Amino acid sequence: MIAFDALTRRPRPKPVLRAEELRERCVDGQDLTATDRRIVGRLDLSGVHIRHALRFVNCDFEDRIDLSDARAGELIEWHGGRIAGIVADRFQSRASVTVSDVDVRGTISLRWAHLQGDLRLTNSSLQVPEGVALQASDLRLEGSLFLDGDGRSGRPDAGVRARGEVRLASAYVGGSIDCRRGTFVNPSACTINGYEMTVEADLLCCDGFRANGEVYLERATVNRFRADGGTFRSGANGYALRCDALRARSGVFLDRGFAAFGKVRLVGADITGQLSCTHGRFSNPGDEALEAWRLHAEEVYLDHAFRAEGAVRLDGAHLTRQLNCTNGMFFNEKGYALDADGMQCDGSVFLDRGFNAKGEVRLVGARINTELNCTAGRFDNPGGRALNADGLDTPGSVFLNSESEHEFHALGEVRLARATVGRQLMLSGATLVNGQTRTLDLTGLVGHGDVLLDHGFHSSGPVQIRGARIDRDLTFSGARLDGGVDAQGVRIGGTLTWEVSERSRGEVNLSFATVETLQDTLINWPEKQLALAGFSCRAPAETGLDVEQWITWLGRTKAHYSDAYHQLGQAYQRNGNEAAAKQIAIARQRDLRKPGRGDLGRPARVWNWLLDVTTRFGYELHRPLILLLVMAVIGSFVFLFAARAGLMVAEDPQRPWFQPFVYSVQLLVPGVDLRLTSRWLPDTDLAWGKAVMVYIWLAVVIGWLASGALIAGIGRFFRQGS
Incomplete structure (x- = not known):
């Protein structure tokens, strides 16, 4: 309390007390209380054994206080007033030391000191701009360190106000460090330097804590680090909070109003419990906002109004329970919004229900033991990769689906190339927008469950599923595919639903592609934009499509794919349906002669047609035989009529007996000479004789064509069989 003159209302001058006199009183063996005094000179208590309590109330020390190598058995307390500084290196005390509500204009040095009680600097002002305000390196404090505000002074700026570095490197604190409501300013360097310090209880930088300059806690060990409600502003080096290799036994809490303006680092930190950043704000646009690669923790919460302006890095982290980013906001439009490459999470990862990322979200090579849940999340990275999970490995499910009125939305490419998903990959109701370029890449995916792109799934660009292996179903029910699907080489163990x-x-x-069955309405396949080279369906009879529908489907392809017909026919053969296999094989040959389908020239198309109508490409060899038999019977009647009408003339008097049926057969079978056609000819001088000659030539041509078709059909039959 400051005494005022009753008349002038000016502060009364404090009585002067010489430092030498005060020293004598301090060592005389009795408790000392000094109130409202101005101490002139240096109070030198170095090396002194102080056996009693010292209490200084509202006293002004014009020079430094020296407690170097001193020992104290009772409380030493300064309350109010001013101090030019305290040197207490190697000081030892069996009790507490208090410097509260004091204006300290020099360094308080406690290097290698050992205090068995508390060190309390509550509400004090430590003013050493760009210097060291509190030097407590290698301090051993059995109690707690209070750099706080008790809230009882009534001042709006209540709390420790430190301008300069608070140095706690390699210090040991057996209790907690309480910096609540404290203000620490040192823009050019560290505000708090806790390198390799150990705090057995909690480090409290919360409830109105403010730091303008780096808070440096590299390799520190604490029970719990709380910074909820704290504000951290970076200094010249860009770091707001640096906790590399921090060890926390009961969690780190940068949540509930925590705000950092500059980089926050937890690289290689080892946290037993959770890293909670719920409702925290991390702002470092254009750079890393939160760096926590190689972090070890049980749980990480970046959820419920968490906001990062800059990259969040968790690459190589190991989480034993979960990563929860539900309703978190990650903004880094020109880079990575969230980088979790190589992360191992023994539980689940939640990027869902209000999750919003502007910039690439990376989970490349991540291992997630339960599930990746991105239900109703939003991923925006126009022209780039919105979600990149190449090589992801999870024995559980991956949910990229919409939910009721909240949709999963990706502006940019979603990648799960070479990922392994143990259960379902669900994109039901998802909206993927990336212009006309690829929206979804599942190349080389190994899915042991279903892959669902259904119930309103919408893709503005191509969906790529090349070389994927899906053990169960691939479903496109109710999907809208503006850019098509590239599923070359996909292997589906269940049903392809289109x-x-x-x-x-x-x-x-x-x-x-290889599928077990196909479920299809045959309505919405693209016309002439369907590629089926080498396509195979192992159980076509179980698809619900009949053979004619299969043939119609194969006819919609952009080109003729002979092997697709062949594979389908073989599948029917394996199931014992030879008739269906024959229909497929015949349709395959017919498709070749359609304009724009096969590469047959005009003569080849004519020959293809001839084989079709005669032998059905070798599958109905009886057809030309029946034709020849019919022609032989008709010919026998023609030649019987000609013989009785005298139209047949023998050229050799020693002619054999004329037999109409044999004569007709000889005309129809090339290479057979029964000595009738060469010796009996119609009389072309007669009108009907000319008609018979025309029939002879017609029979010869039909015989040659039918025989050639039969031989070709037999050859084709054996080739196809082999």
């Missing part, structure tokens, strides 16, 4: 809401506007490529 019941899209409208016809795909891009190419659908199922070349060399």
Whole structure:
């Protein structure tokens, strides 16, 4: 309390007390209380054994106080007033030391000191601009360190006000460090330097804590670090809070109003419990806002109004329970919004229900033991990769789906190339927008469950599923595919369901794909934009499509794919349906002669047609035989009529007996000479004789054609069989 003159209302001058006199009183063996005094000179208590309590109330020390190598057995307290500084290196005390509500204009030095009680600097002002305000390196404090505000002074700026560095490097604190409501300013360097310090209880930088300059806690060990409600502003080096290799036994809490303006680092930190950043703000635009690669923790919460302006890095982190980013906001439009490459999470990862990222979200090579849940999340990275999870490995499910009125939305490419998903990959109702370029890349995916792109799934660009292996179903029910699907080489152990809401506007490529069954309405396949080279369905009879529907489907492809017909026919053969296999094989040959389908020239198309109508490409060899038999019977009647009408003339008097049926057969079978056709000819001088000659030539031509078709059909039959 300051005494005022009753008349002038000016502060009364404090009585002067010489430092030498005060020293004598301090060592005389009795408790000392000094009130409202001005101490002139240096109070030198170095090396002194102080056996009693010292209490200084509202006293002004014009010079430094020296407690170097001193020992104290009772409380030493300064309350109010001013101090030019305290040197207490190697000081030892069995009790507490208090410097509260004091204006300290020099360094308080406690290097290598050992205090068995508390060190309390509550509400004090430590003013050493760009210097060291509190030097407590290698301090051993059995109690707690209070750099706080008790809230009882009534001042709006109540709390410790330190201008300069608070240095606690390698210090040991057996209790807690309480910096609540404290203000620490040192823009050019560290505000608090806790390198390798150990705090057995909690480090409290919360409830109105403010730091303008780096808070440096590298390799520190604490029970719990609380910074909820604290404000951290970076200094010249760009770091607001640096906790590399921090060890926390009961969690780190940068939440509930925590705000950092500058980089926050927890690289290699080892946290037993949780890292909670719920409702925290991390602002460092254009750079890393939160760096926590190689972090070890049980749980990480970046959720419920968490906001990062800059990259959040968790690459190589190991979480034993979960990463929860529900309703978190990650903004770094020109880089990575969230980087969790190589992260191992023994539980689940939640990027869901209000999660909003502007910039790339990376989970490349991550291992997630339960599930990746991005339900109703929003991922925006126009022209780039919105979600990149190449090589992701999870024995559980991946949810990229919409939920009721809240949709999963990705502006940019979503990648799960070479990922392994143990259960479902669900994109039901998801909206993927990336212009006309690829929106979804599942190349090389290994899915042991279903892959669901259904119930309103919408893709503005191509969906790529090349070389994927899906053990169960691939479903497009109710999907809208504006850019088509590239599923070359996909292997589906269950059903491929193609019941899209409208016809795909891009190419659908199922070349060399293998499916067990196909469920299809045959309505919305793209016309002439379907590629089926090497396509195989192992159980076509179980698809619900009959053979004619299969043939219609194969006829919609952009080109003729002979192997697709062949694979389908073989599948029917394996199931014992030879008739269906024959229909497929015949349709395959017919498709070749359609304009724009096969590469047959005009003569080849004519020959293809001839084989079709005669032998059905070798599958109905009886057809030309029946034709020849019919022609032989007709010919026998023609030649019987000609013989009785005298139209047949023998050229050799030693002619054999004329036999109409044998004569007709000889004409129809090339290479057979029964000595009738060369010796009996119609009389062409007669009108009917000319008609018989025309029939002979017609029979010869038909015989040659039918015989050639039969031979070709037999050869084709054996080739196809082999």
